[in-house]
Structures are given as C-alpha cells and as structure tokens.
Amino acid sequence: MGNPAIIQSSEEKVVPTACCSHCGGQCVLKAYVRDGAITRIETDDTDEPQMRACVRGRSYRQRVYAPDRLLYPMKRVGERGEGKFQRISWDEALDTVARQMTRIKDTYGPASIMFKPSGGDISWFHNFRLYDRLLSMAGGYSEVWGFFSFEGGVFASNVTYGTVATSNTRDDLLNSRLIILWGWNPTDTISHANTSWYLAQAREKGARIVAVDPRYTDTVSALSDEWIPIIPGTDAAMLIAMAYVMITEGLHDQKFLDTYTLGFDKFKDYVLGAEDGVAKTPTWAEAITGVPASTITQLARDYAGMKPAALMTGIAPGRTAYGEQYHRAAITLAAMTGNVGVHGGDAAGRAYSAGYGPFPFMKLGRGVAGAPNPVEENAPVRKDGIPPFKGFFRRGRVNVSEVADAILKGRSGGYPADYKMLMLVNTSFPNQFLNLNKSVEALKSESLEFVVMAEQFMTPGAKFADILLPTNTFLERNDITVGEATGFYAYMNKAVESLGESKSHLEVCVSLAEKLGLSGFNEYTEDEWLRGVVKGGPDIADYDEFRKKGVQKARQDGPYVAFKEQIEDPAKNRFPTPSGKIEIFSQRLADKNMADVPSVPKYIETWEGRNDPLAKKFPLQLITSHIKRRAHSQFENIPWLRELQRQAMWLHPVDAAARGIEDGDMARVFNDRGQMLIRAKVTQRIMPGVVDVPQGAWYNPDPQGVDRGGCANVLTRDRRSPGGAFSSNTTLVQAEKAPAGSQG
Numbered sequence: 001m002g003n004p005a006i007i008q009s010s011e012e013k014v015v016p017t018a019c020c021s022h023c024g025g026q027c028v029l030k031a032y033v034r035d036g037a038i039t040r041i042e043t044d045d046t047d048e049p050q051m052r053a054c055v056r057g058r059s060y061r062q063r064v065y066a067p068d069r070l071l072y073p074m075k076r077v078g079e080r081g082e083g084k085f086q087r088i089s090w091d092e093a094l095d096t097v098a099r100q101m102t103r104i105k106d107t108y109g110p111a112s113i114m115f116k117p118s119g120g121d122i123s124w125f126h127n128f129r130l131y132d133r134l135l136s137m138a139g140g141y142s143e144v145w146g147f148f149s150f151e152g153g154v155f156a157s158n159v160t161y162g163t164v165a166t167s168n169t170r171d172d173l174l175n176s177r178l179i180i181l182w183g184w185n186p187t188d189t190i191s192h193a194n195t196s197w198y199l200a201q202a203r204e205k206g207a208r209i210v211a212v213d214p215r216y217t218d219t220v221s222a223l224s225d226e227w228i229p230i231i232p233g234t235d236a237a238m239l240i241a242m243a244y245v246m247i248t249e250g251l252h253d254q255k256f257l258d259t260y261t262l263g264f265d266k267f268k269d270y271v272l273g274a275e276d277g278v279a280k281t282p283t284w285a286e287a288i289t290g291v292p293a294s295t296i297t298q299l300a301r302d303y304a305g306m307k308p309a310a311l312m313t314g315i316a317p318g319r320t321a322y323g324e325q326y327h328r329a330a331i332t333l334a335a336m337t338g339n340v341g342v343h344g345g346d347a348a349g350r351a352y353s354a355g356y357g358p359f360p361f362m363k364l365g366r367g368v369a370g371a372p373n374p375v376e377e378n379a380p381v382r383k384d385g386i387p388p389f390k391g392f393f394r395r396g397r398v399n400v401s402e403v404a405d406a407i408l409k410g411r412s413g414g415y416p417a418d419y420k421m422l423m424l425v426n427t428s429f430p431n432q433f434l435n436l437n438k439s440v441e442a443l444k445s446e447s448l449e450f451v452v453m454a455e456q457f458m459t460p461g462a463k464f465a466d467i468l469l470p471t472n473t474f475l476e477r478n479d480i481t482v483g484e485a486t487g488f489y490a491y492m493n494k495a496v497e498s499l500g501e502s503k504s505h506l507e508v509c510v511s512l513a514e515k516l517g518l519s520g521f522n523e524y525t526e527d528e529w530l531r532g533v534v535k536g537g538p539d540i541a542d543y544d545e546f547r548k549k550g551v552q553k554a555r556q557d558g559p560y561v562a563f564k565e566q567i568e569d570p571a572k573n574r575f576p577t578p579s580g581k582i583e584i585f586s587q588r589l590a591d592k593n594m595a596d597v598p599s600v601p602k603y604i605e606t607w608e609g610r611n612d613p614l615a616k617k618f619p620l621q622l623i624t625s626h627i628k629r630r631a632h633s634q635f636e637n638i639p640w641l642r643e644l645q646r647q648a649m650w651l652h653p654v655d656a657a658a659r660g661i662e663d664g665d666m667a668r669v670f671n672d673r674g675q676m677l678i679r680a681k682v683t684q685r686i687m688p689g690v691v692d693v694p695q696g697a698w699y700n701p702d703p704q705g706v707d708r709g710g711c712a713n714v715l716t717r718d719r720r721s722p723g724g725a726f727s728s729n730t731t732l733v734q735a736e737k738a739p740a741g742s743q744g
C-alpha cells in the first residue's frame with residue numbers, strides 16, 4: 001500500500017515532513033519529489049500558528065545530496081585522524097563491530113565500552129534509544145552524564161522545583177508586561193518554532209523587553225527595548241544584587257514566599273551579608289558584572305513592579321563555571337516576585353527545554369522500550385547525583401566534560417573503568433566537546449582499542465573512527481517529532497529512498513543485533529513502532545490521517561503555564577521536592593556537603609575570569625555562541641549556508657585597536673590549550689574584553705596543528721562545574737594579528 005500522505009501529481013509529489021535538527025526547532029517542511037529525488041523544499045503555509053522553517057531546514061536538500069555524504073560503510077586504513085578509509089560491505093562492517101564489542105566486553109568487562117549519543121535529530125524514534133537498548137541487551141555499557149546544553153539549568157530546576165519541566169508555552173508571553181531575555185538569542189537559536197514571533201507580538205502589545213547579554217544580538221536589535229551588556233560568568237552576582245534591592249526596598253512578595261517556598265531567610269542572610277559580612281549591593285555587583293549599579297537597581301524595581309513578568313533564563317550563562325548558581329538565583333527571583341505559576345510570568349527554570357519541556361512530549365507514548373543497562377543499573381550512585389532523582393539524572397559516572405580525560409586516565413584517574421571502546425552516535429566528537437586537543441589525544445591513544453561511529457558525513461571526528469556506519473537523514477525515513485513552543489505533533493514522512501547504502505538507525509541496530517546474536521531486540525517494523533508511539537498519546541485519534549496531514553496541533557485550552565496547579569491550590573498540589581515547596585534552601589545539598597555547591601544560591605567567582613592571574617597572559621574572555629547557519633557542527637558543509645554568514649570572531653574596536661587588528665583581518669587566537677587562525681569581525685556589538693567564536697565550525701588543523709576551521713573547542717577547558725554544568729563559556733584567550741599571508 002502506498003503512503004497516503006503523498007499527494008501524487010503526474011510528475012511531482014509533495015511529502016509532508018518536519019525538520020527536527022539539533023536546534024530544537026521542529027518546523028514543518030514540504031519536500032517536493034520528482035523521479036525519486038527531492039527537487040525543492042518549502043515550509044508551512046497553513047493555519048496560524050505556522051511552524052515555519054529557518055534557512056537550515058529549507059536548505060536540507062543540499063544536505064541530503066551533499067557530495068561528502070557517507071554512502072557506504074568504511075574502515076580506516078591510515079592513522080586515526082588521517083582520513084584514509086576504504087569502502088567495505090555492511091556485512092564486514094557489522095561483523096567487525098560485533099567481534100570487537102564481544103572481544104572487548106569479554107576481555108575488560110562491559111564497563112569498558114563507552115557510548116556517547118547526542119541529539120542528531122530531536123525525533124521520537126530514530127535516536128539514541130535504539131543503541132541504548134542494543135548495548136544494554138548485549139551486556140551493558142558506561143554512560144556519559146550531563147547535558148552539554150543546560151546541565152546547570154537541569155541541576156537548579158531539579159534541586160529547586162523537583163522537576164525540569166518548568167516552562168510555559170511561548171504563546172503565554174503575550175500575557176507578560178515585562179520580558180527579560182537573559183543570555184538568550186532566539187532570533188538565531190530559534191528555541192522552538194515561533195519564539196521570536198511571540199516576542200514580537202508581545203512587544204506590539206506593549207510588553208517591555210530587556211536583554212542581558214555581552215553581545216548586541218539580532219534579538220536585541222529586532223526585539224528588545226534595552227540592552228544590558230554583562231561580563232560573562234557573572235550573572236549570578238547581578239541577580240543576587242537584584243534580590244538585595246527587592247529585600248531592602250520591601251518589593252518582594254513575602255506572602256508568596258511564605259506560602260510556596262522553603263528557606264528564603266537563609267538566602268536573605270547571604271544577600272544582606274549577615275552570613276559572610278558582605279552585603280550584595282548593586283555597587284558590589286557593579287564591580288563584578290560591569291553593569292552600572294543604577295541599571296541593576298532599576299531592573300530589580302521593574303521586575304518586582306511590572307507584573308506579570310517573565311524572566312526568560314537562557315542557558316548560555318549557565319554554560320559557565322558555577323553556571324548552576326545563575327539558574328538557582330534566577331529561580332529565586334522568580335519566586336520573590338511571585339511570577340511562578342501565573343500567566344505572563346515564568347518559573348525561570350530553563351528557557352530552552354527541548355525534549356524535557358512540560359508539554360506535550362511526555363504525553364506521547366513511549367518510543368523504544370528500554371532495556372536495563374546492567375553496568376549503570378547496579379553501579380553506586382554518583383556522589384553528586386542529586387537524590388531522589390533516578391535514571392537519567394543520577395546515572396553515568398563520566399561527565400560530558402570529562403570524556404577525553406576518562407579515556408586517557410581510566411581507573412588510574414579515579415574513573416570507574418578503563419575505556420577501550422568508544423561508540424559515537426548522533427554526536428560530533430571531538431568537535432563539540434571541551435578541550436579538543438585533549439580529545440584528539442584520547443582518540444589517538446593506543447589504549448582506546450576500537451572506535452565506531454554512525455555518521456552522515458566525513459566530519460572532523462569521523463576521520464578518527466575505525467569503522468564508519470553511514471546513517472540516512474530524516475528525509476529518508478519515517479519518524480515523529482513534537483513541538484514545544486506551542487504543542488504540536490509532526491509526522492515526518494519519508495520523502496526518498498536512502499542514498500547509497502546508508503541505513504536508518506533502526507536498520508543499523510537490527511542488523512547489528514543479528515550479528516551479536518541477540519534475540520528479542522526488535523519485533524516491529526518502523527511503521528508498527530510509530531503506530532505504537534501514537535497510540536500511547538491521547539491527542540491523535542487517527543494515525544493515517546495524522547500521517548497525511550503531517551502536523552497535528554495538540555488540544556490545548558490556551559497557553560500552558562508550568563506549576564499553575566501548585567500555585568492555585570497548594571494544599572492539594574505539592575512541588576515534587578522533599579518539602580513539597582520551592583526549595584530556595586536545599587537540605588539535600590546541605591547534606592551532600594559538596595565543595596562549591598552551596599545549599600542556597602550564591603555567586604562564586606569563576607576560574608578563567610577577569611581576576612584570574614592567567615588573565616595577564618590571556619586577557620580576553622571567550623564566549624562561543626550558536627549561530628544561524630549551523631545547528632552545532634551540522635550544516636557547516638552546506639554551501640548555501642556558508643554564503644550567508646562567515647565564521648568570524650567578534651571583538652570590540654578597543655581590543656582590536658590595541659592589537660592592530662582591523663575588521664576582516666586574520667587573527668591568531670590562542671591559549672595554552674590550542675590556537676586557531678580566524679577572520680576578525682571588529683564590532684561594537686560585543687563588549688570590550690570579550691570575544692565570541694561561534695561554536696560548531698569544523699576543526700581543520702594545518703600541519704602545525706593550528707586550527708584553520710575556527711572550531712571554538714580548540715580553546716575551551718575541559719573542567720566541569722561542580723553541579724555538572726558544561727563550562728564552554730568560561731575560557732581565557734589572547735588574540736593577535738595573524739602573520740601576513742595567513743588564510744582562514
């Protein structure tokens with residue numbers, strides 16, 4: 001039977017699907033297909049709110065047909081990293097993987113197999129769960145814990161609210177009088193379809209929008225009334241000083257605090273200086289953050305006075321050393337102003353919540369039934385795993401910042417195992433991981449006996465694989481994705497057959513399970529799986545109809561507001577914390593007694609900040625933003641997108657002049673961990689003392705080991721924050737004009 005979704009004319013068919021790239025967008029696509037090939041891609045033109053795709057989604061045709069697509073399984077024939085490969089059959093590739101897996105497991109134990117998956121496509125079926133199931137059934141593997149993106153926010157939300165599901169749907173922004181975009185740039189990062197559209201409408205309705213960001217972003221220029229530049233990594237200090245203003249001016253909502261929160265007095269003691277003799281005044285914060293005390297005071301008064309107000313906490317300020325403190329401080333302010341659980345407010349847990357948002361992801365049925373992973377299931381809980389959270393939030397004993405270190409040191413470095421095999425799926429290791437040069441060393445080390453990757457392209461990391469398994473794109477398979485900005489489901493219809501010999505993740509795992517002799521790995525076809533997924537959810541009555549339409553808006557009575565029940569009827573609805581309240585003070589953290597993880601939110605000065613002695617040698621603070629033309633490292637190789645935006649380092653004219661660097665010059669940027677040559681964009685849109693190298697560009701070392709690709713992670717440090725946050729925005733560098741004749 002043909003796919004009912006496909007409208008067939010004599011020569012062209014239109015296939016409804018959706019993009020769910022690793023940006024959390026989930027936008028509608030229509031693929032035009034002729035003679036089995038995609039001819040063009042369009043987007044949503046149906047009822048409002050339309051889920052319109054960005055430039056990346058619309059250029060997906062170039063991605064499917066990219067000349068560097070991996071179309072056949074390959075085995076490495078040169079050195080790791082050299083990029084010399086030979087085409088082999090699927091049979092040989094999977095035989096090798098199965099044989100190596102079995103050998104390594106039998107020789108060193110299953111914990112020596114490290115599996116690191118990541119986003120790839122944020123879809124419901126063809127994702128890491130398939131490999132998790134496979135590896136778990138085959139004896140288990142070592143998990144890596146910590147989200148790159150928002151582990152600081154996860155930590156803070158879990159500790160304070162007892163859940164990570166803290167955001168309202170975006171349409172609720174229309175109820176706000178004041179919106180604070182704190183380190184958030186949705187014109188570029190999208191952060192779910194239509195976020196910028198709702199911000200624009202909110203502003204038209206009269207909301208005031210303030211942006212706190214070291215950069216004057218497109219979000220500032222297009223959507224904001226005020227720009228407050230701030231020194232990276234100091235956000236907690238500003239938030240805490242805002243609390244000082246509210247407390248000393250009596251602007252906070254004491255009734256809200258008494259009813260719904262625990263431990264405000266302890267926080268107050270810290271803020272007023274009763275605890276440590278330092279009053280956290282706006283003047284105190286000005287010296288740390290670079291934000292004038294008067295600006296801090298005014299924002300505090302506005303946030304407490306203009307209700308309802310949404311403090312939209314971006315996650316970039318949380319990707320810093322002690323980033324979890326920023327998130328906890330923000331949540332505390334949301335509670336102090338009574339903006340939790342009300343229309344037009346926001347719980348300030350995490351502005352960006354792909355996959356774990358409140359709505360309606362969880363309502364959809366389970367994707368692939370998991371199998372218990374014997375390695376982690378029976379392992380002792382991490383010391384810093386926050387009780388009582390289970391599974392995801394407690395498991396894994398190697399943090400995402402420490403993958404290279406763990407491979408290099410193993411047990412001798414205090415890690416629970418020696419890691420002999422690395423399996424990478426939907427992730428761009430080492431490009432996206434901190435301290436790239438150390439990761440390269442790990443990939444080259446002899447102790448790592450086998451590296452296998454499921455990849456679509458010959459990425460910088462793919463060059464280090466022993467075996468490459470070519471995966472297809474979402475336009476070559478069926479899947480389902482869920483939008484969170486306002487709830488909707490999208491059926492991602494397959495548009496064309498898999499290119500070359502590439503396979504879907506299900507096909508890869510099923511074949512590998514056979515080679516491993518696993519029984520019961522999979523009993524269903526892709527279609528049966530997807531039907532099962534839909535059946536588990538209450539919103540979709542007719543699978544075939546859904547498939548045909550491509551998009552189904554979720555039933556919803558107006559905007560969704562997180563914690564509304566808890567606020568409206570606290571007697572009946574507890575917060576899922578031990579006390580049932582919003583825990584500004586956490587007894588669980590006090591009991592853990594971890595260094596630099598205080599029981600109330602505090603400002604802790606970062607390493608590699610402006611006061612670090614290292615700043616004498618490397619005086620510039622590096623941040624690494626997410627830019628329009630890529631989703632991380634994805635789309636870097638797409639010509640249309642490369643033409644749109646040049647990979648360049650932003651630096652302020654004052655810093656440029658001091659170094660004799662002019663706009664468009666090549667600059668050498670370096671620290672003790674690495675160096676790169678990159679074009680300089682000299683602009684007042686970034687504050688002095690800060691430079692921005694957009695993350696995700698492909699590492700491309702010259703023979704001297706100097707990166708010519710502009711990959712930010714040759715400079716970052718692989719030290720995780722004590723609460724697990726990924727510290728990619730905490731790095732000191734120096735820049736100079738590159739030698740004449742240097743090319744990027």
Ligand SMILES: Nc1nc2c(c(=O)[nH]1)N[C@H]1C(S)=C(S)[C@@H](COP(=O)(O)OP(=O)(O)OC[C@H]3O[C@@H](n4cnc5c(=O)[nH]c(N)nc54)[C@H](O)[C@@H]3O)O[C@H]1N2
Binds near residue numbers: 023189235352632
């Ligand atoms: N186009 C595009 N969109 C994406 C992605 C992508 O790669 N490309 N990635 C997706 C994913 S997985 C994620 S996690 C999100 C990431 O989304 P974000 O983390 O929101 O994105 P960033 O661009 O890193 O940072 C947002 C803003 O924070 C500012 N900033 C950096 N450091 C600090 C700081 O210390 N304090 C303050 N106040 N501001 C700071 C930056 O200048 C930037 O303008 O984006 C998603 N969307």
Ligand SMILES: Nc1nc2c(c(=O)[nH]1)N[C@H]1C(S)=C(S)[C@@H](COP(=O)(O)OP(=O)(O)OC[C@H]3O[C@@H](n4cnc5c(=O)[nH]c(N)nc54)[C@H](O)[C@@H]3O)O[C@H]1N2
Binds near residue numbers: 472632
């Ligand atoms: N310095 C610095 N580093 C960062 C960040 C930062 O802000 N600064 N951000 C961090 C963040 S927030 C994140 S989420 C990570 C992202 O890090 P990753 O998730 O590792 O990055 P991606 O570039 O999305 O890599 C996905 C890879 O999977 C491959 N792939 C294989 N199969 C498939 C498939 O079926 N579908 C798709 N779409 N791809 C497939 C793609 O070709 C691609 O190479 O990076 C982190 N690294």
Ligand code: SF4
Binds near residue numbers: 022052055056
């Ligand atoms: S790349 Fe992201 S924002 Fe762009 S169309 Fe795809 S899902 Fe939407």
Ligand SMILES: [Mo]
Binds near residue numbers: 148149150
């Ligand atoms: Mo992310």
